[in-house]
Amino acid sequence: MTHSIDRLGVMRSLILAALALLLAACSLEYRASVPPVEDEVVVQAVSAAQVGYDHPVRLSEQDLTNILKSVRVQFTTHWLQRLLTGPLPPLPLFDEPTLAEVVPAMAAAMGKAGMRERIVFYVAKRRGPDRRDVTTGSLFVKDRLLTIVLVNYQNRVDVIPGLPAYDQTHPEMAVAPQRFTLVFDSPEYVVAQERGLVAQVLGADPPALRLDYTRFLRLASLLP
Known part of the structure; x- marks a missing residue:
């Protein structure tokens, strides 16, 4: 009887050990299947056959920086939140380090874009091993006016294995x-x-801003 109990105990221990190994292997496989979350900046031209733009547009990096650093994101608050905390202050579209990363690529892309291409940007900031915040949108010039479209602003993305990004x-x-x-x-x-x-x-119809950018830049060039 004692030997039988001992054998059952050994078998139970072996089963538990095997389950622990299986769980550890699954955990390692899960980590391996999740692509690494990293900071990323992507700027590219996208075809738009249905609309004609005033592209290519020659903008210096400084000109584009002056425009983008003046763009703010104003979140809409519920009336109760406005009552309790007041309106939220507007936030910069890009902070200074991000501007330094994204502007050269944007200026180059706008200088090469065709009449049927708009410029799309994707900026990801790592917030953890399985999370990033993304800011995405597009810009184009039509009728000598610059339109900036914002689709996501520091929007949280959870990286889940098996699901497309x-x-x-x-x-x-x-x-x-x-x-x-x-x-x-x-x-x-x-x-x-x-x-x-x-x-x-x-x-x-995401949020967008349409600017008389040439008039703005003319004035900016006159400022000390």
Whole structure:
């Protein structure tokens, strides 16, 4: 009887050890199957056969920096939150380090883009081994006006093994609902959006900003 109990105990221990090894192997396989989360900046031209743009556009890196650093993201708050905390302050579209990364690629892409191409940007910031925050959108010049479209702003993406990284393959698609508008530090250069233009370009209507950028840059060049 004692030997039988001992054998059962040994078998139970072996089964538990095998389960522990199996769980450890699954954990290692899970980690291996999750692509590494890293900071990333991608800027590329995307064809848009249905719309003609004023491309290519020659903008210096300094000019584009001056424009983008004046763009702010204003999140929409519920009335109760406004009552308790007041309106949220607008946030910069890109901070200084990100501007230094993204502007050279944007300026180069706009200088090479064809009349049927818009510029799409994807900026990812690592927030952990399985999470990143993404800022994505596009820009184009039409009728001598610069339109900046923002689809995601520091929007959280959880990296799940086996699921496609839609934020990377479809940067003009919102990964989760966000409520915000785009504002410009000098509102006198903002031009009312042509009705349906962004929807015609993207098939959706995300927040956008339309700027008389040449007039803005002329004034900026006169400032000390």
